[in-house]
Amino acid sequence: MKKNLLSLFSLLALGSGAALAQTAPPVLNNPPVAPVPAAAPAAAVGAPAAAPAVADPFLLGRTYRVETVQGTTFTGVLVSMSLTALEFDAKELGHLTLERAQIRRADLQGPIPPTTKAGYYDIGNGNRLFFAPTGRGLRKNEASLQDVDVYLLGINYGITDNISLGGYMSIIPGLSLDQQLLVFTPKISYPIRDNLNVGFGLLYVRVPNFDSQGTGTGAGIGYGALTYGGADNNFTVGLGYGFVQGNIGSTPILQVGGQRRVSRRISLLSENYIVADANAGMGGLYGLKINWRRTSLGLGAVYYYEFGHDEQRANYYYNPNNGQYTTTYQTVRVPGQGFSSYVIPLYIDFTFRFGKGVK
Numbered sequence: 001m002k003k004n005l006l007s008l009f010s011l012l013a014l015g016s017g018a019a020l021a022q023t024a025p026p027v028l029n030n031p032p033v034a035p036v037p038a039a040a041p042a043a044a045v046g047a048p049a050a051a052p053a054v055a056d057p058f059l060l061g062r063t064y065r066v067e068t069v070q071g072t073t074f075t076g077v078l079v080s081m082s083l084t085a086l087e088f089d090a091k092e093l094g095h096l097t098l099e100r101a102q103i104r105r106a107d108l109q110g111p112i113p114p115t116t117k118a119g120y121y122d123i124g125n126g127n128r129l130f131f132a133p134t135g136r137g138l139r140k141n142e143a144s145l146q147d148v149d150v151y152l153l154g155i156n157y158g159i160t161d162n163i164s165l166g167g168y169m170s171i172i173p174g175l176s177l178d179q180q181l182l183v184f185t186p187k188i189s190y191p192i193r194d195n196l197n198v199g200f201g202l203l204y205v206r207v208p209n210f211d212s213q214g215t216g217t218g219a220g221i222g223y224g225a226l227t228y229g230g231a232d233n234n235f236t237v238g239l240g241y242g243f244v245q246g247n248i249g250s251t252p253i254l255q256v257g258g259q260r261r262v263s264r265r266i267s268l269l270s271e272n273y274i275v276a277d278a279n280a281g282m283g284g285l286y287g288l289k290i291n292w293r294r295t296s297l298g299l300g301a302v303y304y305y306e307f308g309h310d311e312q313r314a315n316y317y318y319n320p321n322n323g324q325y326t327t328t329y330q331t332v333r334v335p336g337q338g339f340s341s342y343v344i345p346l347y348i349d350f351t352f353r354f355g356k357g358v359k
Contacts, residue, residue: 056081058078059078060080061120062108062109064078064107064109065106065109066106067104067105067106068098068103069102074092074093075109076088076090076091077089079121084100085100095122095293120232120261123231123261123267123291123296124353125231126227126231127156129236129258129259130347130349131285131349132273133185133187134225134227134234134236135199135226136189136234137158137161137189137197138157138164140158141158142157142353142355143156144156144354145351145354146168146351146352148347149349151172152181153169153170153171154169154183156185157355158355162190163187164187165185166185167185168181168182168183168185169181169183178208179208181205181206182206182216183203183206184204185201185204187201187202195230196226198224198225198227199224199225199227200222200224200225201223203222205218219244221240221241223238223239223240224240225237226238229258232259233259234259235258236255240252240253240255251275251276251280253274253275253276254276255271255273256272256274265290265291266289266291268287268288269289270284270286271285279307279309280307281305281336282305284302285301286300287301294354296351297350299345301344301345302339302347303341305338306337307336311331311332311333314328315329
C-alpha cells in the first residue's frame with residue numbers, strides 16, 4: 001500500500017512540474033504531460049497549441065465589395081450568414097449565396113445606412129402602397145406581376161430608374177375581351193434628394209359599355225405624388241384630377257397614405273382618398289402586407305365616409321285658389337355616414353417581382 005501511495009504522489013508531482021514549465025493553468029481530467037526543458041522551443045511539446053477564438057469579420061446589414069475565386073466582383077448587402085455560407089443582395093446579380101471558400105476578398109463599403117436592419121431582405125422599391133402610386137418608381141429592369149381580387153391582373157415594368165409602364169385587365173369569366181376592364185398606368189418618378197421622391201403619372205381606364213358594338217368609355221385620373229422615406233417606410237401625399245371622355249373635372253382628389261415595415265415579413269399600410277368637396281367624402285384601404293423575397297400578399301380592409309353637409313331641398317305646394325304651385329326652399333343638415341369592413345379584407349392582392357432589377 002505504501003509503495004502505491006508513493007507512486008501516486010510522484011505521478012502528481014510530475015504533472016504539476018510539467019504544468020509549471022509551460023506557464024499554463026492546470027486543466028482537470030487531462031493526462032499528465034512530460035516536462036519540457038527550458039531551452040526547448042514550444043513546438044517540441046508534440047501537440048499543436050489551441051488556436052485563439054477569432055470574431056467573424058462579416059457584419060449583417062453592411063455593404064461589401066466582393067471578389068470570388070473565379071474572378072467575379074460585385075457589391076452587395078450581407079443579409080444572412082452561417083458558418084459555411086454568406087448571402088448577399090446585389091444590385092448587379094440579385095440575391096445570391098456563396099460558400100465562404102468561394103470568396104477571395106470582401107471589402108467593407110462605407111458606414112451602415114441608418115435604415116438598414118440586419119436580416120431584412122429587399123421587398124421592392126416602394127413604388128406603390130396597396131394600389132395607389134407613390135413618388136418612388138420601379139428600378140430599371142424590375143417588373144411586378146400583380147393579381148387583385150382574383151379578377152384583375154396587371155404588370156408593371158421599369159424601363160429606366162425613372163420611367164415605368166404598366167397595364168391591367170379584368171379576367172371575368174363569361175365576358176369577351178371588349179367587355180373587360182382595361183387599365184393603362186404610365187409613370188415618371190424622380191429623386192429630389194435622399195428619401196424624397198416625386199412622381200407623375202396617369203391612370204387610364206377603358207370602361208366597357210356592354211353594347212353590341214363593343215364600345216367603351218375612357219376615364220381616369222392624372223396625378224402627382226410626393227413621397228418622403230425609403231422603400232420600407234414612407235409617407236405619400238398626392239393630388240389628382242379625374243377626367244371622362246376628355247372632360248377634366250374641377251374637383252381635385254387628395255391622396256394620403258403610408259407604409260411601415262414593422263418586422264422582417266410584415267408591413268402596415270394605409271391608403272386614403274379625399275374628394276376636396278364639402279358635399280363629398282373620403283375612403284380607402286388599411287391593412288397589412290406579408291412580404292417574402294420576391295412575393296407579397298396584401299390584405300386591405302375597406303372604409304368609406306360621407307361628410308356631413310347642408311343640403312337645400314325644395315318643397316312644392318299646390319294652391320287650389322289659383323291652381324298654381326308654390327315653391328319654398330329649406331336648408332337641411334345631412335349627417336355624416338360611413339361604412340367599414342373592419343378587419344375583413346375586401347381587397348386582396350398577390351404580387352410577384354421579377355427581372356434583372358430585382359434585388
